Amino acid sequence: MKLENGHISEHSLMFGVYCFMQASMLRTAFIVGVTKNDSWAMAFTGLALALVLVAIYAALLRRYQQKNLFEINELIFGNVLGKVFSALYLFFFLTIAALNARDLGNFAESSVLPGTPLTAFILMFLMVCVYAIRKGIENMMRLATVLSFVAAGALVFNVVLILKNVNIEFLKPMFQLPFKNYVQGTVTVAAIPMGEILAFTMITPMLGKNKKAGKMMALGLIYSVISLSIIMLRDIVTLGPLLGIVRLPSFESIRYISLAGVMTRMESLYAVILISLFLFKTVVLLYASVLGLAQILNFKSYSPLTLICGAFVLFYSLIVTKSAMENEEWGASVAPFFSLSFELMLPVIALATAMIKRMLKKKEAQQ
Amino acid sequence: MKYFLCLAGFAVVAALDFPTLIKSKKRRELAIYSAIFIMVLAFAVLVVADGTMKSTIQVIKPFYRDILHLSFKKA
Amino acid sequence: MKKSKKQKLEADYFKTTKHRALSAARRLISIVICTALIFSLSSCWSRRELNTLAIVLATALDVGDKPDTVKVTAQIVKPGGIKASSTSSGGGTAEKAFSNIAFTDKSILSALGGFTHITNRRMYFSHNKVLIFGSELAKRGIAEGMDTFTRNFETRMNVYVLVSKDKAADILDEEIELEQMPANHISELLENQGLSSETAIVTVRDFNIATLSGTMAPIAPMIELYNFKEKKKARLEGTAVFKESRMIGELSSTQTRGLLWITNKAKRHTITIDTELGKIDLIITGSKGSIKPYRNKDGTIGIKLMVNAQGCLEGNETEEDLSTLENIQKLSELAEEAIRADIESSIKQAQALSADVFGFGESIRRDYPKEFEKIKDNWDQEFVKIKPMLEVEVFLNCTGGIGKPVKEGGG
Numbered sequence: 001m002k003l004e005n006g007h008i009s010e011h012s013l014m015f016g017v018y019c020f021m022q023a024s025m026l027r028t029a030f031i032v033g034v035t036k037n038d039s040w041a042m043a044f045t046g047l048a049l050a051l052v053l054v055a056i057y058a059a060l061l062r063r064y065q066q067k068n069l070f071e072i073n074e075l076i077f078g079n080v081l082g083k084v085f086s087a088l089y090l091f092f093f094l095t096i097a098a099l100n101a102r103d104l105g106n107f108a109e110s111s112v113l114p115g116t117p118l119t120a121f122i123l124m125f126l127m128v129c130v131y132a133i134r135k136g137i138e139n140m141m142r143l144a145t146v147l148s149f150v151a152a153g154a155l156v157f158n159v160v161l162i163l164k165n166v167n168i169e170f171l172k173p174m175f176q177l178p179f180k181n182y183v184q185g186t187v188t189v190a191a192i193p194m195g196e197i198l199a200f201t202m203i204t205p206m207l208g209k210n211k212k213a214g215k216m217m218a219l220g221l222i223y224s225v226i227s228l229s230i231i232m233l234r235d236i237v238t239l240g241p242l243l244g245i246v247r248l249p250s251f252e253s254i255r256y257i258s259l260a261g262v263m264t265r266m267e268s269l270y271a272v273i274l275i276s277l278f279l280f281k282t283v284v285l286l287y288a289s290v291l292g293l294a295q296i297l298n299f300k301s302y303s304p305l306t307l308i309c310g311a312f313v314l315f316y317s318l319i320v321t322k323s324a325m326e327n328e329e330w331g332a333s334v335a336p337f338f339s340l341s342f343e344l345m346l347p348v349i350a351l352a353t354a355m356i357k358r359m360l361k362k363k364e365a366q367q
Numbered sequence: 368m369k370y371f372l373c374l375a376g377f378a379v380v381a382a383l384d385f386p387t388l389i390k391s392k393k394r395r396e397l398a399i400y401s402a403i404f405i406m407v408l409a410f411a412v413l414v415v416a417d418g419t420m421k422s423t424i425q426v427i428k429p430f431y432r433d434i435l436h437l438s439f440k441k442a
Numbered sequence: 443m444k445k446s447k448k449q450k451l452e453a454d455y456f457k458t459t460k461h462r463a464l465s466a467a468r469r470l471i472s473i474v475i476c477t478a479l480i481f482s483l484s485s486c487w488s489r490r491e492l493n494t495l496a497i498v499l500a501t502a503l504d505v506g507d508k509p510d511t512v513k514v515t516a517q518i519v520k521p522g523g524i525k526a527s528s529t530s531s532g533g534g535t536a537e538k539a540f541s542n543i544a545f546t547d548k549s550i551l552s553a554l555g556g557f558t559h560i561t562n563r564r565m566y567f568s569h570n571k572v573l574i575f576g577s578e579l580a581k582r583g584i585a586e587g588m589d590t591f592t593r594n595f596e597t598r599m600n601v602y603v604l605v606s607k608d609k610a611a612d613i614l615d616e617e618i619e620l621e622q623m624p625a626n627h628i629s630e631l632l633e634n635q636g637l638s639s640e641t642a643i644v645t646v647r648d649f650n651i652a653t654l655s656g657t658m659a660p661i662a663p664m665i666e667l668y669n670f671k672e673k674k675k676a677r678l679e680g681t682a683v684f685k686e687s688r689m690i691g692e693l694s695s696t697q698t699r700g701l702l703w704i705t706n707k708a709k710r711h712t713i714t715i716d717t718e719l720g721k722i723d724l725i726i727t728g729s730k731g732s733i734k735p736y737r738n739k740d741g742t743i744g745i746k747l748m749v750n751a752q753g754c755l756e757g758n759e760t761e762e763d764l765s766t767l768e769n770i771q772k773l774s775e776l777a778e779e780a781i782r783a784d785i786e787s788s789i790k791q792a793q794a795l796s797a798d799v800f801g802f803g804e805s806i807r808r809d810y811p812k813e814f815e816k817i818k819d820n821w822d823q824e825f826v827k828i829k830p831m832l833e834v835e836v837f838l839n840c841t842g843g844i845g846k847p848v849k850e851g852g853g
Contacts, residue, residue, distance in 0.1 A: 034439075095423060111595045123376075124479075172808035184439045241654035242599075242647065256647060258600050265568075297399050304388055304400060307380050312407045315414045320423045330424045337437035338427060383471075 003294055003302050006138035008206045010216045016144040016284070017197055017220025018227075022151045023274070023281035024193030025231050025250050027103070030331040032243050035185035037171055037236050043229035045182070046189030050197075050221055053190070056347045057201050058214020063354055065209070069201040070295040076354050083296050085346060089198075090292045092342040094309075096196055097285035098317040099327070101125060104278040105317065106324045111251060112271045122317055125275075129283050130310035134303060137287045138206065140280065147276055154273050155227060158266060159234050161257045166237035191336035193228075194221060195343035202288040247324070286313060373415050377408050496563035499540070500625030502610035503587050504576035506546040512579065512586070514553040515544040515611040516565060517625050539622035542614050550590045567596045571629040573603050573646065574665065576610035580682060580689035588653070588687065591646055599647040602632050605682040605689060607666040616667060616676040624676070628665065631678060635663075636709035639702050639726075640695045641678045653687065657803025657821045659795075660684040661701075664692065683797045691795040693788060700788030703781055704747045704800055706731040712756075713780045715773070722764065723757025724777050724838065733805045743813050745802050745830040749781055754840040758847045765845040770838050777836040785832060798825045 008016075032039045064072045069089060074082035105122045113121065132140050175182075197217060204213040231250055235243060238253035246252045251267055258264045290309045294302035321327040381404065388397050414420065432438040502515040523539035545556035557565055573591055575584050591597050606613045614624050621627040635641040641663045652660035664680045681693040681701070693701060702708040708731065713724045729751035735743050755773065758764055764773060792799050803821050807814040817824045 098423075114595070127479075169805075169808055173811040176811045188439070239647070240651045242650055245654070252599065255598055256600050297396075299396055299399075300391075300393065304384050304396070305403070307384055308400070308404055308407055311377070311380055311411065315407075315411045316423070318414055319420050322422045322425070326422065326424065330428065333438045333440070334424075334428045334431045336439065337431050337435070 003291060003299070004137070004206060006136055006206050007208060008138050008141045008203070010207060010212055012138075012141040012144060013200065013204065013207060013213065013216045014220040014223070015148040016141050016203070016280075017200060017217050018148045018224045019144045019151065019277055019280045020197060020200070020284055021193055021221065021224030022148075022227060023100070023277035024196075025228065025274070027193060027331065028228075028232055028235065028249055029247060029328065030192060030335075031185050031189050032232065032235065032249055033332060034181050034188065035177060036244060037240075038175055038177065038182070039185065040229040040232040040236065041175075042182070042185040042189045043225045043232065045186040046194055047221060047225045049186055049190035050194035051218055053195050053343055053347075054197070054214055054218050054221065056344070056351055057198065057217070060347060060351055060354070061201060061204055061213050066205045068203075068205045068291070068295075069198070070292045073350065074295075076350050076357070085350070086292055086296050088346060089342060090289055090296065092339075093199060093285050093289040093292065094313060094316060095320065096199075096339075097282055097289060097313050098320040100278060100282050100285065101313060101317040102320055103327065104275065104282075106327070107248070107251075107274070108271075110324070111248070111267070119314075119318065122314055125279065125282070126286075126310045126314050128279060129286050130306050132279070132283045133287050133290060133306050137203065137283070140283050141203070141206075144280060147280060151273055151277060152227065154269060155230065158254050158257065158270070159230060161259050161263055161266065162234060162238055162253060164259065165256060166234075167240065168237055170237050170240040171233075187340070188332070188336045189228075191339040191343060192331060194225075195339055196285075197221065198343050198347075199284050199288040202291050203284070247328075282313075286310065289313075369415050370412070373411055377404075377411065380404075490564065490566075494563055495566040496557075496561055497566050498570050499623055500572040500574065500614055500628065501567075501570055501591075502574040502576070502606070502614050503550065503579055503584075504610050505578045505582065508546070511546050511548055512550055512553060513544055513546040513611065514550055514557075515542055515614055516557070517542050517614045517623065518561075518563075518565075519623065523622070540624070542611070544611060550587060567594065568598070570597055570601055572625050573601050574610040574613055574628075575603070575605050575662070577605055577607055577664075577682070577689060579610070580605045580662075580684070583686075583688050584684070585687040588646065588649060592650055597646075599645060599650070601646045602629055603644050603646055603649050603662045604628070604632075604665050605662045607664055607679075612667060612674075613665055613676050615674070617673040618675070628676065631676075632663065635678070639708040639711040639729075640699050642681050642698055642702065642707065652801075653684075655801070655804050655807075657798050657807070657818070657825075658801045659792075659797035659799045660687075661693070661799050663698075683792075683795055683799055685795075685797050690797060691791075693791055693799070696784055697788035697791045700784035700786070701792075701799055702731075703729060703749050703751075703785055704731045704733060704788075708751075713753075713777050714757075715776045715780065717760065717776075719762055720759035721757070722755070722760065722773065724753050724773060724836075725756045726751045726753040726777070726836070728752050733800060733802060735802075735806045735809050737810065737813075741813075743806055743810055743817075745805070745828055746833065747785065747830045748833045749785070749835070751777075751781065751834075751836045753777060753836060753838050754842060755838060756842050761847060761849045763846045765841045770841075774836040774838045777838070778834040781834045781836065782832055785834070789830065793826045793828075796822050796826050802828060802830075 028039070031042050035042050060069075060072055061067075064075055067075065070086040073085040073089075076082065077085055101122050104125065105118045108121050109116060109118050197220075200217060207213055235249040235253045238256060239246065239249060242252070243249055251270065254270045255267045257266045286309060290302050290305050293305050293309065299305065321330065384400070388400055496516075496518040498516045498518055500517040504513040504515070505511075506513045518541050520537075520539055520541050523537045543557065543561055545553045545560060547553035547556050554565060573587070575587060579587075591601065592599060613628070616624045616627070618624055618627050621630070632641070632643050635643055642661050644660075644662045649660045649662065652658040661684065662682045663678055664682050665676050666679050667674045667676055680695055681698045682689050683691045683693060699708070699711065708726070708729045711726045711729075713726065715722045715724065729749060731747070731749045734746045734748065736746055738744050755764055755770070762769065764770070798821070802825060803814070806817075
């Protein structure tokens, strides 16, 4: 029995990962608060850590061809314990989806659509998400290619326009902060935006053959890391010490663009692209939750659960955090560990169990 | 007003979802769906009614910070 | 067989009618949803029509009449006024294209709230170009103003910051002729300063970056009113120096020029040299300045200032042919001397104020962070002691359209 019959190409997956990661550029404030003017390097050290995570997911996916994360859980741990693990992942996906919806809501409320109630904005946003999932996630994945090029193009455009106002000296002194700041920066960047691509393990069976899933996820991650470091470099050389105090560094540095009095007010462009990217990210997370829920409940089809899950995420996002400040504090303190316990701990347990089971089986066969 | 809007929203969800489920004649799925629907509705009403509810991350944070001692200091 | 075929046809018929009914219902629902979604296309929840907004182009902050108050003056565009003055070619007597309103209250934001008592329109700060502090307020402290104008999402960080020698509100009332709005006049005035390089151009971002660095003294250009044919007009003159968000002194135009030479902000500038034969004008067309800290043999840190400029000979009052290589060499030495004098004067003034306007501290922190940690805490004393090495080089690469001077019988 298969819940999802769609097919996606390998490149769609790669661009999907890229889009998914680009949506996190709003969250760079977590990292720049810690590692200041060296944050751009954290993208690369974080990548090293995130590639370990991808290797673990790839190992799991290779062992169980054409199965998604929740099916793998049941195969490894059996019906009951497997469902408990799946439920934990489900909680994680829903929480991340709610946090992202709320993040975007806060952004829209404060800077793009002032006066619009948060609930109204998130409602509209999630309605589109639900619609996208109902029409099939494969369309969304195909759209990711276009979206990636738009996002990358806008990034290049913004960087070129701001070049007039930058000061390269702001990058100095390099690597003078206490070592633990770099550890914190690396773990944060690996756990918060990068590790969240765990959600793609629900989509990889659509590739048909699981073999290249890991490679494509890694490639997507590498491209997005390049973008991320460019974004952070741009913010550092534009804002300098201001970086430590502004709430949305990318937004502020784009707001500063003013070329010949014509090329100004670029943040509206940024906002539109950001909302599209968040839409993609939330769709992936919501899809992972819906598909997983259908799997846990042994449904024949996941589509009847889409709307109600969307409704749940709407109300969940209203209470998942109280304010932007709380969200920020959470992101800088506990969030990396919370994310890592799902992104690292649970998959490692699953992989270890699978390996032990296999070894036991081999022994039995030998005896 | 807000209760009305919330209930109206759920009525739309029900109107869209239940007919297909009933038609598909899968009793088990229908029953589970109804249970989920009622739970989400109850949750929604709680969220709408109680503005002072603790946020999720407020609940999770002490667990990680104070019990597991896993937390970064905010810079 | 036959029967079953008939049955199948019947079933198909029922299926299609049922399907039709269903699709009609579906279509209705989707039409309703689409109509509902149209409302979300207008994006904002609340509407703000153009004719209910007061678009602010310039803001002036002054000390209020009562103790511990601040007076906020905002210059608002009057779209009707723009039309009126463009049709009447003189413009002098036509209706003004702007209107200034002011309110005094305990803080900037409460004064902005107070505007609701005197104007029916909602203040809109996204297009604010200029932020002027009265010098009296600047001397008391501008932290509140800078914070408010940085924090707000409606204002931008590329707003120009200025300090007026007298009341800032009066600057917004200057009588202008070519432009229609003083705000535009002032902001375009600043944008043109590259032609003379005697005024620092400072935005809210630049000011904040200097403040946040800890050792650097923020600066802002100064503006004042003067009388010209019985009209009050504004002009830029000198630079205000801040420390701990209070204005502590000024740099003259010459000293500002020196500051701009070393901080790589100078673009064009005319140097007039008095020689025994007559006056000679050299135009500097481009200049590159840099601050380079270096380590002395005894481990202390010194500062080296380098200015590399190119220029042209553009005016020659004398009868001498100055385009010969020897004369050009002499002239460039004289130009170097002039630039060096500017820089020395500005360093002297900055050290007298003990305000690091150049960012010497920042450059040491960037290149020698460990050494900087030791001197960070008493940077003010360290800065006064610094004797920077100066290296100025001017290269003259053209003499304009003519080589030899225009003189009697010279052809």
